[in-house]
Amino acid sequence: MAKRDDKPSLEVAGTLEQLLATKEIVISCGSGGVGKTTTAAAAGAMAAAQLGGKVLVLTVDPAKRLANALGLERFGNVERRVPSELFHAAGVEPRGELYAAMLDTKESWDALVRTHAPDPQTRDAILANPLYKNITGKFVQSHDYIAMERLHEIHVSGRYDLIIVDTPPTRNAIDFLEAPERMADFFSSRLLRWLITPYRSRLVNAASRPFYNVADRILGSQFLEDIAEFFILFHTMYDGFVERARAVTRTLEDRRTTFVVVSTLEEAPVREAEFFISALDQRDFHLGALVLNKVLPAYFLDDAAASVAETLCRKAEPIAEEVADPQLGEADHVARVLHEVGESFLNYRVVATREAEQRKELGRVPEIVASAPFFETDIYDLAGLLRLGERIWR
Amino acid sequence: MAPAPLELLDRRLLFVTGKGGVGKTSMAAALALLGSTHGKRTLACEVDAKGNLADFFEAEPNTFSPRELSPGLFAMAMNTEESLKEYLKLQLKVPLLARIGPFARSLDFVANAAPGVKEILTIGKLLWEVREDHYDLVVVDASATGHIVGQLAAPEAINELVKVGRIRDQTRWMVDLLSDPAIVGAVIVATPEEMPVTETLELVGRIRSETQVDLAAVIVNKVLPELFGRGEEETFQRLREPELVSALSRATGSSIEPVLDAAELAVTLRRTRAEHISRLRTEMSADVPMLYMPYLFTRTHGVRATRTLAEALAAELGY
Numbered sequence A: 001m002a003k004r005d006d007k008p009s010l011e012v013a014g015t016l017e018q019l020l021a022t023k024e025i026v027i028s029c030g031s032g033g034v035g036k037t038t039t040a041a042a043a044g045a046m047a048a049a050q051l052g053g054k055v056l057v058l059t060v061d062p063a064k065r066l067a068n069a070l071g072l073e074r075f076g077n078v079e080r081r082v083p084s085e086l087f088h089a090a091g092v093e094p095r096g097e098l099y100a101a102m103l104d105t106k107e108s109w110d111a112l113v114r115t116h117a118p119d120p121q122t123r124d125a126i127l128a129n130p131l132y133k134n135i136t137g138k139f140v141q142s143h144d145y146i147a148m149e150r151l152h153e154i155h156v157s158g159r160y161d162l163i164i165v166d167t168p169p170t171r172n173a174i175d176f177l178e179a180p181e182r183m184a185d186f187f188s189s190r191l192l193r194w195l196i197t198p199y200r201s202r203l204v205n206a207a208s209r210p211f212y213n214v215a216d217r218i219l220g221s222q223f224l225e226d227i228a229e230f231f232i233l234f235h236t237m238y239d240g241f242v243e244r245a246r247a248v249t250r251t252l253e254d255r256r257t258t259f260v261v262v263s264t265l266e267e268a269p270v271r272e273a274e275f276f277i278s279a280l281d282q283r284d285f286h287l288g289a290l291v292l293n294k295v296l297p298a299y300f301l302d303d304a305a306a307s308v309a310e311t312l313c314r315k316a317e318p319i320a321e322e323v324a325d326p327q328l329g330e331a332d333h334v335a336r337v338l339h340e341v342g343e344s345f346l347n348y349r350v351v352a353t354r355e356a357e358q359r360k361e362l363g364r365v366p367e368i369v370a371s372a373p374f375f376e377t378d379i380y381d382l383a384g385l386l387r388l389g390e391r392i393w394r
Numbered sequence B: 001m002a003p004a005p006l007e008l009l010d011r012r013l014l015f016v017t018g019k020g021g022v023g024k025t026s027m028a029a030a031l032a033l034l035g036s037t038h039g040k041r042t043l044a045c046e047v048d049a050k051g052n053l054a055d056f057f058e059a060e061p062n063t064f065s066p067r068e069l070s071p072g073l074f075a076m077a078m079n080t081e082e083s084l085k086e087y088l089k090l091q092l093k094v095p096l097l098a099r100i101g102p103f104a105r106s107l108d109f110v111a112n113a114a115p116g117v118k119e120i121l122t123i124g125k126l127l128w129e130v131r132e133d134h135y136d137l138v139v140v141d142a143s144a145t146g147h148i149v150g151q152l153a154a155p156e157a158i159n160e161l162v163k164v165g166r167i168r169d170q171t172r173w174m175v176d177l178l179s180d181p182a183i184v185g186a187v188i189v190a191t192p193e194e195m196p197v198t199e200t201l202e203l204v205g206r207i208r209s210e211t212q213v214d215l216a217a218v219i220v221n222k223v224l225p226e227l228f229g230r231g232e233e234e235t236f237q238r239l240r241e242p243e244l245v246s247a248l249s250r251a252t253g254s255s256i257e258p259v260l261d262a263a264e265l266a267v268t269l270r271r272t273r274a275e276h277i278s279r280l281r282t283e284m285s286a287d288v289p290m291l292y293m294p295y296l297f298t299r300t301h302g303v304r305a306t307r308t309l310a311e312a313l314a315a316e317l318g319y
Helices: A016-022 A036-051 A064-069 A084-089 A107-118 A120-128 A130-138 A140-158 A175-188 A191-194 A197-205 A204-218 A221-235 A238-253 A267-282 A303-314 A316-322 A331-361 A382-393 B004-010 B025-039 B054-059 B080-090 B101-113 B117-131 B145-161 B166-176 B194-210 B230-240 B244-254 B257-283 B302-317
Strands: A027-028 A053-059 A095-101 A164-168 A257-263 A288-294 A367-375 B014-019 B041-044 B067-070 B074-077 B137-143 B184-190 B215-223 B290-294
Touching: A016 A120, A016 A257, A016 A288, A016 A382, A027 A140, A036 A064, A036 A095, A036 A164, A036 A257, A036 A331, A053 A140, A053 B257, A064 A382, A084 A130, A084 A382, A107 A120, A107 A238, A107 A267, A120 A130, A120 A221, A130 A221, A130 B184, A140 A164, A140 A175, A140 A238, A204 A257, A204 A288, A204 B101, A221 A267, A221 A303, A238 A257, A238 B137, A267 A288, A267 A331, A303 A316, A303 A331, A303 B244, A303 B257, A316 A331, A316 B244, A331 B257, A367 A382, B004 B025, B004 B215, B014 B025, B014 B117, B014 B145, B025 B054, B025 B067, B025 B137, B025 B184, B025 B215, B025 B302, B041 B054, B054 B074, B080 B117, B080 B215, B117 B137, B117 B145, B117 B166, B145 B166, B145 B184, B145 B194, B145 B244, B194 B215, B194 B244, B194 B257, B230 B244, B230 B257, B244 B257, B257 B290, B290 B302
Parallel strands: A027 A164, A027 A257, A053 A095, A053 A164, A257 A288, A288 A367, B014 B137, B014 B184, B041 B074, B041 B137, B184 B215, B215 B290
Antiparallel strands: B067 B074
8 A cells, every 4th residue: 555645654753763773672562463473573674674783573473474474484482594685685785683483382481491490300200290281381371471581581691682572462461561470479379388288298287178178079189199299399490480580570670671562543452552551651661662553544534535435425426427438337337336435435434533533542652653554465575574664663 | 155054043152262353252242142132041251351241232340140231131251269169169068168268269279270270160160051051042252262272171181180089070061061062162253364364274173173162153253345346346447547537536526536545445455355264264174154244334342333243143144
């Protein structure tokens, strides 16, 4: 589309370029379906092309098309370099290097266990425990924590100048902000300690007997023992985990870290974005920018255009006769087309008007607001990512 | 279209899922509304604590105990703690004293820490409402694509982990109900865009291989209207020629160009989305019924949107 008056405007001083040149970690967040992952990749591609240095895009759940756009067969837990030929093919001589990696939750948890387990026996016992497998594979919250953990690990390795991370899709967007604290709390909890007290001594403890009796009736003692064994093993990693979770929290609070909230102007994502912005504020995290995605062209808000569309709807037939041309076909056929054209404009204008209102409310908050148009076609190559990147960059 | 979707509302329990942002909640609301207007005593239940199902009925936030919103339409919000207490009371006859205080907190901890327990408490409560015939139809605004499989597969998974005890007796009847297509069905909501279609295709495969729940329907939401009929698009393209653009601008009193651009955009968006729909149709097995819901230009939220969608659903289902 990318034509004339739909050029994205920059409402307030400051640009994404400046933000990315300043920060070391950029966390892209927002509700599902707003183009968060694509935006993160586009910003990463622009940073590698223009700012130079080594840039990593760490994504959670990429579309196959995005992997292809970055020239990678598939993403893996290990970072891989995006071939510079792809930049050349897009007509760009990149100043830096672009890398991409996908978060593999299971693999990252395993790596964490290998790091923190006190000895090989414990390590193997944990990795083989059926509950561990279940928790890391299926436990919803485990994504949130591991994403932040991996970010921290990569950051302290010093391998990259800029890391752009895309957050896991959660209904409750603040979950992952609290994930490190929750993890620390979990390991410090009294109940965890209760669970890891030897099974037999718990049996004779009068206070816990009613609990045990009922729990046994519900769950069966074998299952309870399995749970206890799992937590006993896990507890050996207590110190490492708590310390680590605190370090991850510090990374999020660091001034070199910034959050970019991505949203479309639809009602539900906007509400989520507002909620998220206030959550960042409460925690004193740095809100760097707001990227508004899939914004309808500005001509929908043009009053002159709207009155043309209304005229087309109202007077399609006389107009069709006026411009009559044998090549165009019958006048009533032309009138139908004109009516449809007018009707469609007015339909989309309703949406554009509603979205302009949302934008006014949302746009007040951060210093940098960038917007990207509604691209007609999907982004399938690096050139496409750079095209999106250009629109939000300055 | 195959006659199969006619049976959609004759099932007793529908889990409505889909990627975030596709309109899962509004579709669950519309299905529940349609059920209740067709004389079914209907319960709409949201599973997500942060959900906004109540907004689609212009109601107060839902609570664990169902409230009647309109004749025959009830709504509730799942709460696993409450569900556990109810279970202890009704199934295990645990005295009240034991259900409160530190004891209950301990149980809650186990429920949080032990994999699958929360899922069982959720699924179990919903199945129980159906088994006890409290409602003719239960519509669940279920978890998003990432978590729904774990939830639906939980009773079986627990069956494997727990060899004896009360839980095992409980999960057995749950598995029986879940695997009966006349009773339980999953409904996946998608929009005609790349990621939602890709996730839907993956989810179809996972529901079939990892759960015993029948896939009742895939609902494609936000389908854009077709602008032009046969031969009309060619006419439209000719209207874009310079002489005609000026003639039309004169006739309408101002530049028609942005209006024509807008129509072009609408045509391209529609075409791109149609490609995603056909990918979904061709890559999914033919026995899965597909329903198409229109994109709503005027209202996307509130009870008005719910009503509009319910009417569109009724038309698709042949009511």
